[in-house]
Amino acid sequence: MRHTSLCRGLAAVLVLAICSLICAAAVRAAPPIPYSPWGTVTINGALATDWVIVEARIGGVTYATTHTTGGGWYALDVVGDDPDSPQKDGGVPGDTVLFYVAGYLASPSSTWASGAKARLDLTVSIPGWIPPVTPTPTATPAPTPTATPQTVTLLGRVSLQARPTPPAIPWVVALRVQVGNATYTTWTDTSGRFVLLDVPGGPQQITVKNAHTISNRIASIVLLPGPNDLDLGTLWEGDANDDDVVDITDFSILRLVFATTDGRADFNQDGIVDILDFSLLRSNFAKHGPLLLRVSR
Ligand SMILES: [Ca+2]
Ligand SMILES: [Ca+2]
Incomplete structure (x- = not known):
């Protein structure tokens, strides 16, 4: 009899613990889906070459960075604010997103929206713009099987x-x-x-x-x-x-x-x-x- 009561008690504790875990998981909101603008980058009237840095900033903070590729195209995933963290770590619906090309403010701006994937062609004027170059790799000895990645x-x-x-x-x-x-x-x-x-x-x-x-x-x-x-x-x-x-x-x-x-x-x-x-x-x-x-x- 005592044995049966003990088992019932343990089962009740176990059920309560499982319920607590399920409830805690349910309270944590799923992380927001990023806002994903994409399109072309035009600098001083011409499509950007590859390797030009493109940033998305909200309130002066950069939340996404990429570079142009394939003849002036870019694509960004601007993360959303995690509601379970106290600090602001991404966009919330309605936030103004500013885009910077090589550190210069581009137009137009946009509005953060979770899950939105919209084409947004960026244009920017940069005085004295000089397109980036991809350097010729410095000659290095042939890699050995034990070589570690170079910094x-x-x-x-x-x-x-x-x-x-x-x-x-x-x-x-x-x-x-x-x-x-x-x-x-x-x-x-x-x-x-x-x-x-x-x-x-x-x-x-x-x-x-x-x-x-x-x-x-x-x-x-x-x-x-x-x-x-x-x-x-x-x-x-x-x-x-x-x-x-x-x-x-x-x-x-x-x-x-x-x-x-x-x-x-x-x-x-x-x-x-x-x-x-x-x-x-x-x-x-x-x-x-x-x-x-x-x-x-
Ligand atoms: Ca001075
Ligand atoms: Ca002097």
């Missing part, structure tokens, strides 16, 4: 104004380098070269800036596994306040610290703020970044 390494170089012939100490400068969504702080060597290990591969946008130069940008380039040797151009001096434009504010700083060792306006890094630094500022006056670069390796 992506950026072997960058910049030119600096008004410096002695390299190698020389004034070529050693701090750089902020942005590769896709990743930002790095690094230093050049005495010839303006730098190395970044394990950077994101595939199609990327790369921007480089020193605290007193304006920034240079490669709008879209494909980074391959292994070393990627990349010339990031001449960094133009004169941005004393590091706001990516050379203007009257920078001149005011230079005038304030003239004849001192203040690094903000010692553009040629020779240890003194003088007429040479003023000449650099004057020659680059009104330049602003980012300057788009033609890719060369």
Whole structure:
């Protein structure tokens, strides 16, 4: 008799536990189906070449990224907000979706709708647009059976104004380098070269800036596994306040610290703020970044 009661009790507990699990699963909502626009990308009136980066952003946050392929086509899956997570991690019905091509706002915008698959042809105007190139892979030894996948390494170089012939100490400068969504702080060597290990591969946008130069940008380039040797151009001096434009504010700083060792306006890094630094500022006056670069390796 006691044995039968015990069994009934255990069975009741088991049934309750199963019911709890079923109820918990029922409460969790299914994740929303993404919004999937697709279509062509036109840049300055011409269909985009392959490997141009296309992003979908909601409220300034990128929720989907792809690149053009097959002669200017793109397709995106813009994820929806998971109702079971406290943070916003995607779109909700009615959200405005903005599209960016190589970092530039394209038109038209759209509205997020779960499960919608609509054609949306994007157009964008990009001053000084230079189409991306697919690099020639760097020659590497024949792979062995035990070879592991190569990470992506950026072997960058910049030119600096008004410096002695390299190698020389004034070529050693701090750089902020942005590769896709990743930002790095690094230093050049005495010839303006730098190395970044394990950077994101595939199609990327790369921007480089020193605290007193304006920034240079490669709008879209494909980074391959292994070393990627990349010339990031001449960094133009004169941005004393590091706001990516050379203007009257920078001149005011230079005038304030003239004849001192203040690094903000010692553009040629020779240890003194003088007429040479003023000449650099004057020659680059009104330049602003980012300057788009033609890719060369
Ligand atoms: Ca400035
Ligand atoms: Ca100087």
